[in-house]
Amino acid sequence: MSKPTEHPEPSFNTHVLDEHQKYFTFFNVAMALILITAIELVIVYLPINIMIVFCALAILSMVKFLAVIWWFMHLRWDRALCTILFMIGLLVATGTVTALLFMFEVDPNGAPM
Amino acid sequence: MSDLAAHADPLEELKQTNTGVENKKMAMWAFLASDCMFFGTLISTHLIYRKIYPTVVDPTQIFSIELTGFSSFILLMSSFLMALTVSSAHKGNLTSMRTFLLGTILFGGVFLGGQVYEFSHFVHEKGLTLSSSVFGSTFYTLTGTHGIHVALGVFWLAMWFFATLPKKFSQFTREERLPAQLITFWVALPVVMVLVYFIHHHSTAYLLIAAGWLVLFPVLMLVTTPLRGRYSHVNALDVETAGLYWHFVDIVWIIIFTAVYLVEYL
């Protein structure tokens, strides 16, 4: 919040300056996102152990996910409440998806079609 | 109202809630939490059937990872542009905001185009339809729902773009860089389409799209007249809210890209 201070306001708006700083942050994040996507695209073709690639993919996309919500979606600069609200949904969803996936097994008969 | 308060940023006034988060923004975050469950359900439906029938289809025979990789790149970039849009909106810099907003919309449109191409390719060349197999059902429902989200986002952002335009056409030239922005936006798509036509695929569909857009855009400018001139600095919050939605659609795609496409190549 811009508090009314006793000191005279500087002639330029600090708020604008902040936003200007963000430009560079956003640019770096965007570059990182592209880089990670490129890495993801490459490693699936590399002859490495499947589990390692799988974990790498999971971690990399998690990093992308968090980068977007943290910087692009402003959570870094916003009230913690926004993060909490979103995390409630994200956690319940993640838990549900995981539990569901564990409860299904490969069908021994194969598909009917 | 004292003088101090009168000069305060109207956006700050909206923050005067118990939590310091504006109502619209809070509702949007709650909606996104809820949307996590939407996509969670769709993604689990898809993955469950992949788990049950691991060998029934070989998605790598169907997917084109180059196209999807490109789409992902496009959507990530649109997210970047969206972040810049919101930033300029808060700065009150209308000119750069329009540029970035148009960029976001354009990239969103390209993503959608890619998806339409992908779907029609799968249907016509690979024989994968909604009803051809469980894989088709889950795949199309999941990616289609995501596509609808993108389309709604494009629509929503476009509404705000039109709202930033001056009320009268005669005022357009007085706005910094506006005519250039509009013209670029108008011809960019047809140029790309014509290029695609010559380089990639001699299909008249591309030419039709190019021609269609050339006609459609002026029509859009006309029918959105009631929207024009409605944007003011307070609406930076609305743009930010729309932006949150847009980024969310992007992160959902990050998950889909990995969980639905990439892992199939392992």
Next chain:
Amino acid sequence: MSTTDATYGIWNRPLKKTGIVGFLTTVDHKKIGIGYAIGALFFLLVGGVEALIIRLQLMVPENNLVDARTYNELFTMHGTTMVFLAVMPLSAAFFNYIMPLQVGARDVAFPRLNALGLWCFFVGGIVVNLSWLYQVAPAIGWFGYAPLTTKPYSPDIGTDFWIVGLQILGIASLAGSFNFITTILNMRAPGLSMMRLPVFTWMTLVTSFLIILAFPPITIALVELMFDRHFGTHFFDVGGGGKPILWQHLFWIFGHPEVYILILPAMGIISEVLPVFSRKPLFGYPLVVFSGAVIGFLGFAVWSHHMFTTGLGIVATSAFAFLTMLISIPTGVKIFNWIGTLWGGRIRFTTPMLFALGFIWMFMLGGFTGIMHSSPPVDAQQQDSYFVIAHFHYVLIGGSIFALLCGIYYWFPKVTGKLMNDNIGKLLFYTIFVGFNLAFFPMHILGMTGMPRRTHTYKAEMGWAEPNFWSTIGALILGFGILFVVIQLIYSCFRGQPSGENPWDARTLEWDTSSPPKEYNFGYTPVIHSRDQVWENKYGAAEKKMGKIAPGPHGIHMPDQSWWPLMVAIGLFISGMGVIFHHQPMSTLLPFLPEGIHFHILYFTGFGMVVTFMSIILWAIEGPGGYHLHPTAEELEGAVQPDPQQGGHH
């Protein structure tokens, strides 16, 4: 945004506050709350009639009052109506009416969205019940298990009515919940910290979170089912590789939180009423709040206990059994806190209090049977028997309905400014209490002796005749009891004695304003200094009394009315009908239409979507609007002028 720009845009904004137009365009949370209540009570009676027909059919062995198909339709519609059209909207009525008053707000955060919730509720209710009109009521059970719901087994359009109706009702619940969350977190009166919120408001918050997280899975599941029925997908279609068990999972991922959506508001009401009539503060307030939140959270981790008998595997079964048993802890905590509230209090046995006490006892009985079938081997015996029917009616009637009736008696004076006769109320309570127990207690025994649920009739040799007979008698008593409550309610609206502001000597903020409250709820902005603010105002220390801030010179800012929420709902109705009648001969819709031509989904749905979209756009263009009202000097007695440094906003 100071004055009304009434003719902004192409259409005029509706300004009339009274009459039909006033109601159809209202954005006032109080009118919307009353709208929900009227709809919910109507559907409560409809669902009750369906239940009584079920009971009459089972009154004697080998009865033939209704045929088997109709019987299936009856229990399906009974369950669906009671859950989605009676209990949920009745809770929503209280959320809408009471919660903003309890937090000292002028309205909810998004008044027009709130109106959309109301209209979607009506539209959804109409769609589901239209199936009776077309004589194809769904016969699939309230949880609509696949593959029974897929096209080969339910070829008629009854199931489609059910799918579409539930979908629209989902929109109603979601729209309301986003609103309530924002309102509770953001629009509390100054000084009203979260830990000073009335428990009912807390439970509104928890319930809203449950709704926004639980409705998406069912929405997706219904979409998938609809696609299976109309577009040949294979989500639940065994022939094409689908797994019907997936439906069970998706349904109960929604369904279990849903039952907490039905009970948590009830617990909130009870936690309001008990302190008032014990003349004591709620015992262990933080624990009650916390255990409510824990119940809500755990509600997402127990869905598979509805599926123990499907063979989930040992690990999953044990895990879900364990988590289910865990839920009894926070529930037990609440019950002990309620008893602690009563302990040593000066109890007044008024009608609301009787219902509240009845709630504790009956809900506990339902809880006990619930703990019984949290154990998988026991559940294997009880699954799909009348024991389960007894269990969930003890928690749904003895729990939710008792608490909602309690809320009706308790808040009626607030809403109407009139009293409901206490002696008649007590008489009706005892009628309902006796009828309820007579109707449902024998079902425990019936279930244990093997009577299956959803059975159209039974042979005399089974030995079930006598309990069933008494059960039906009880159901009739219960049904008439509820009917008379509604009659008394309507009667008291017109003939009730005036109640004054605070007839119960109640404790929370809603009792500080006039009864019924003015359009703007509070003429001043209340400044809260304690948890039981109205009680402290009367009996408390000076520093605990409430402060009042007068509105600035502009007066109180109120949102404008709007047509668009209604229009959006109508658009959804048209789209929904398009989905239902997809591929049907035109004559199924209306008999005089040609039989040879079939509907295509786009005929109605396309048009409906256009209506919806256009309405949303016009809604956005129109903006919240607003006008100003000035409270009378009398209302502002004791209020201080706003501090100019605070901005003097509205």
